Amino acid sequence: MSIVVQVENLQKSYGTKTAVADVSFAVERGEIFGILGRNGAGKTTTVETLAGLRRADAGSLSVLGIDPRKDPQAIRAVLGVQLQEARLPAKITVIEALELFASFYPDPADPEVLIGMLGLTEHRGKQFAKLSGGLKQRLSIALALVGNPQVAVLDELTTGLDPQARRDVWDLVERVRDSGVTIILVTHFMDEAERLCDRLVVIDEGRVVAAGSPKELIRGGSDERTFRMRLPESTADPIDLIESLTDVHTVAIVDDEVEVTGTTHVLPAVILALAEAGVVPDEIRTMTRTLEDVFVDVTGHPAEEELAA
């Protein structure tokens, strides 16, 4: 895998406000790379600096070997940006917007091909102001791709969309990645990052606090498993029955269920021990961690909380 984007020790302040304190990451060709964090964590500043739209105070940045500080013009030829809330004239139609943006690039994509790829064919003559939120987002992705970029930055793509429109946009992002474009996805939605990103960084208060694939982050380097079970009321001392097993780490009663943590073999070990004692659980639920649990662990904040500006 080759590295197409490299950010090392990026710093950026606005006056006395530090937006990015220390951010480093590398993006590999052909992946969907996520930048995940609460509102105000420094995500947009990071990608805008990368795109040459803002100037870094310190650190090194490279997109396909180009330094956005030295050559913002060249960056525009290889990096497409879809920033939060596309601002377009109300009356411009889908096809007009794409043709206009295509005219800014020396080697643009064919607007008709993008219209087909992004499912906009039947909306091509519609005015921007009359598009639904989902269609506006599809158009803004098309606009990010019109310069035929090798890397596309998609910032808070699905904010304000209904669940079906979000899923449609996710499918689209995967199709764009499959067409060969490397994607940097900026989001504060944990489910979006978990579903779409091959790898990601979690940014909090301007710093990277976790990095890896969603699976690696969720496993967190630990193989501990947790499950809960409901046992027949007649079961005598369920804790005594289980806690001495070598695969078991902890046993607790939580809301009239028995919660057990332990090794990767904890579930069969416990079931076997119970069976030997003649006990058959009424119900068993394995507890899976999500990226949201990881986020709370690494940042110490609930996911939806905003940073004070």
Ligand SMILES: Nc1ncnc2c1ncn2[C@@H]1O[C@H](COP(=O)(O)OP(=O)(O)OP(=O)(O)O)[C@@H](O)[C@H]1O
């Ligand atoms: N032009 C600016 N002038 C002053 N402060 C700014 C400016 N732009 C951003 N900030 C502040 O810098 C911090 C990081 O903002 P940034 O937009 O990068 O965060 P974010 O994670 O992208 O959040 P959001 O999704 O809300 O944009 C915030 O505290 C924000 O208020």
